[in-house]
Amino acid sequence: MNYFKQDLASLHADLVAKKYSAKELTQATLDNIQATDPEINAFLHVNADEALAQAEKIDQAGIADDQPLAGIPMALKDNLVTKNIPTTAASKILAxxxxxxxxxxxxKLAHANMISVGKTNLDEFAMGSSTExxxxxxxxxxxxxxxxxxxSSGGSAAAVAAGMVPASLGSDTGGSIRQPAAFNGVVGMKPTYGRVSRWGLIAFASSLDQIGPMTRSVKDNAMMLSAIAGHDDHDLTSSDKAVPNFAADLNAATSVKGMRIGLPKEFLAEGVSDDVKNAILAAADTYRKLGATVDEVSLPHNQYGVAAYYIIASSEASSNLQRFDGIRYGxxxxDVKNLEDVYVKSRSEGFGDEVKRRIMLGTFSLSAGFYDAYFVKAAKVRTVILNDFKAILKDHDFILGPVAPTTAFGIGAKISDPVTMYMNDILTIPVNLAGLPGLSLPAGFSNGLPIGMQLIGRPFDESTxxxxxxxFEQNTAFHQEIPTLGGQN
Incomplete structure (x- = not known):
């Protein structure tokens, strides 16, 4: 099965026409993973037996025209809990x-009869920007x-980009869907906060986390979001707003004619590579040719996003991760001598360095004498950043910019410098602080590596x-490029 040449709609058409069965498609996908993943390392667990059994049931029931995702394999980030299937959050503490x-x-995906073939790798508890x-x-x-x-959704992005699966789910706390999507040349959507239920997502920062899809095309992404979005009684932060059929409007010749687009000058400032800047300016020109207006705008408080984010996210993480104490599970x-030993040694040995770093930073920010100086001030900055976005989106349909300042960096290049690594998310973090939707899609290449473009919209306006x-996709060819197997691009 060559997922580089097929999308979800063509897979559905083939399944309905019985060119192959769901079981055959699933087996072909498992063969893809077996052949490709030893080099990529995208998967932590492949649930082959369960996937094939599910596919057989779907074949027996038959696939109808109105089941667009039925029988199609996909992958899940390993911080989404799965019944009786290992869920580790890439941490020793949940091994x-x-x-x-x-x-x-x-x-929801099981209800749509999609087939989960495995769990993908991530930064431990979704804390990181490189899956290292x-x-x-x-x-x-x-x-x-x-x-x-x-x-942190590097496994989910790489699995799609390498052609192992046509779609996957990731989670985005400060850019963890959009940045790996950009680095791997695929499409990633961080939905509006509350659009998708967080029930069963192992929490990192509860006011920032959001689950979203990663695919090879915009239309595939829209189909996936419609399947997973909607209110959930288990999650009181989930919205009861109606969920559109996001892909339906894309069947016609989608037009941006008459739209107003904001291009923040801060998104093209010092630190953003020349190749990335040029790709975004070229994308702006593409939109102008399609009849849109592109205005230079300003997000003056964007520079404070990283500092505010790491206080808020780490504070929430220090609270959320208290449950991992070596008592109930994990x-x-x-060689423990008393209860305190159980807590201290289990957490010291079970958590990695980055998780410990954030727990310590968060605990400090919430401690007596520092709460007002750090956490409360960061929360106020968050509101100021949201107001900046509101001011632009009042007069513009969406905001355009790069996803990351550079293309993918070398393995081992930044892992020893946490602050440099944190700054890699400077363009994605503000969107999470504001709770807005953000879409990443391919917009160019630099030295053989994909460049990602980010579209930021109004709350619950993923449709735009x-x-x-x-x-943009229909008027460019970036999404049609595929990596050379073996990684020689």
Missing amino acids: NFKPVYDATVVE NSAFKTTKNAWDHTKVPGG FRAD LYKAGYA
């Missing part, structure tokens, strides 16, 4: 954990195996982003 229930998004913080393996960029795939240290992304 042998098998949940007793499925995350809501997993249930995994306790188990380092995933490689599909385009160049000496480069990182981005993070890793427990040996998909229309704009689809229009």
Whole structure:
């Protein structure tokens, strides 16, 4: 099965026409993974038996025209809990954990009869920008195996980019869907906060986390988001707003004619590579040729986003990760003499350096005497950043900019410098702080590596982003490029 030449719609048409069965398609996907993943390291667990059994049931029931995702394989980031299937969050502390229930998004995809073939690698507890913080393996960029795939959803992005699966789910706390999508030349959507239920997502920072799809095309992405979005009684932060058929409007000749686009000068400032700047300016020209207006705008407080984010996210992480204590589930240290030993040794041995770093930073920010100086001030900065976005989006349909300042960097190049690594997310973090939707899609190449473009929209207006992304995609050929297997791009 060559997923580089097929999209979800063509796979569905083939399944309905019985060119192959869901079981045959699933087996071909598993063969893809077996052949390709030993080099890429995108998967932490492949649930072949369960996937084939599910496919057989789908074949027996038959696939109808109105089941566009039925029988199609996909992958899940390994911080989404899956019943009786290992869910580790790429951490030693959960190395042998098998949940007793499925995350809501997993249930929704199962209801759509999609087939989960495995769990993908990530930075431990989704804390990182390179997937080098995994306790188990380092995933490689599909385009160049000496480069990182981005993070924290690097496994999900690389699995799609390398042609192992047509779609996957990731999670985005400060750019963790969009940045790996950009680094791997695929499409990634971070939906509006509340658009998708977080029930069953192992929490990192609860006010920032959001689950979203990663695919090879905008239309595929839109189909996936429609399947996983919607209100969930298990998650009181999930919205009860109606979920559109995001892909339906993309069947016609989607137009951006008459749209106003904001291009923040801060997104093209010092630190953004020349190749990335040029790709974004070229994308702006493409939109102008399609009849849109592109204005230079300003996000003056964008520069404070990283500082505010790492205080807020780390504070929420220090609270969320208290549950991993070696008592109820997960890793427990040996050679303990008392209860305090259980807590201290289990957490010291079970968590990696980056997770410990963020727990310590968050605990400090929330401690007596520092709460007002750090956490409260960061929360106020968050509001100021949101107001900057509101001011632009009041008069513009969406905001255009790069996803990351550079293309993918080398494995090992930044892992020893946390601050440099944190700054890699400077263009994605503000979107999470504001709770807005952000779409990443391919917009060019630099030295054989993909450049990602980011579209940022109004709350719950993913439809406009998909229309704009689809229009760009139909007038460029970047999404049609594929990596050379072996990583020689």
